[in-house]
Amino acid sequence: MNGRLILTKTSDLVKNANNDIMTENLKIPILANSYTDLSEFDFSFKGIQIMDVKTSFFANYLDSLEGNDEKWDYHEMFEEVVLQNIEEHEKYYAIVKTEPFENFNYREILAVYKLLLIIFPSDLQIQYVLEFNGYDLGMSISSWQRTYTGEYPGKILYLPDAPVSEINEFVEKVFVRMNEKGAIGYIIENYITSYEASHRHFQYLNLCFCLETIVDGRTELTYRMKRNVAILCGTSSFNSQLIFDNITKIYNLRSKIVHGDTYNEQKIEDYLPFLISIVSRTIIELLIHDIYDITAIGRLNKRITTLGFGDRHKISDDWKKFDFNIFTMTTSNWIRLQ
Known part of the structure; x- marks a missing residue:
């Protein structure tokens, strides 16, 4: 270049x-x-x-x-x-x-x-x-002062043997879809802001906000959100179920944080790697499917109701498999939270 x-x-x-x-x-x-x-x-x-x-x-x-x-x-x-x-x-x-x-x-x-x-x-x-x-x-x-999180998947950006051509194909495909005024813009801004949070629990909550945006309506929001993310990001039926179970634990902890209940602060550190990775993968999948505003979110919700775990490739005709980051793929699809 x-x-x-x-x-x-x-x-x-x-x-x-x-x-x-x-x-x-x-x-x-x-x-x-x-x-x-x-x-x-x-x-x-x-x-x-x-x-x-x-x-x-x-x-x-x-x-x-x-x-x-x-x-x-x-x-x-x-x-x-x-x-x-x-x-x-x-x-x-x-x-x-x-x-x-x-x-x-x-x-x-x-x-x-x-x-x-x-x-x-x-x-x-x-x-x-x-x-x-x-x-x-x-x-x-x-x-600005140079900062480090010191926690996986933080630290220095590293690309281990991933094909640059695949990444270049992806960025050209989705660049115009990063609509800053739509739902995808809200999700991306919360994701970026999470890296600037003054405390780890603020980062945790910002990332939860990202996931909550992909559900429309007012009923059964947490269940539908978990199911949506599991179908969007799961590479198989097994992995989708694992994601669903992990997000259940994520939101049990979130509830304690926002309601002022006593919680184990170490759980935030334990859960953040998965939470960061699953939000990263959620944004990637939304961009691939061209889900950018609330109307598109509604279409996504309607489509997902007819699909099951492991069916992410059926959400839209525009979908193509882009993995390209072994760290986020492994953490989001294969780690079981305790």
């Missing part, structure tokens, strides 16, 4: 900026906490590329944004503020638009980060954001 970078000519950038084509400030998020080379993932269908910030390609990209104003040296500023604070063994990645001043939309940039975190529950985070305030104001750099 790095070798296929296409840059707009500087003269065109200046012209576009002067013609007010860009409707918001150009921003570049910098991702930390990945062992995997994120530049292998292909978002070129949206004119987006992930770049290793230590490469000459990224240096050239920053140089291309300077325009004709010689008072700015963006890469020198980036090197002083960011690169000097990165250890030699650490990997950092920038999400950039290959045509940065043409219809820039930061929500699409963030969607790349969100998709990576959905596929790979991990400590992947945005640690820096570079913001370009036009040719007169230059570049500013925001930063």
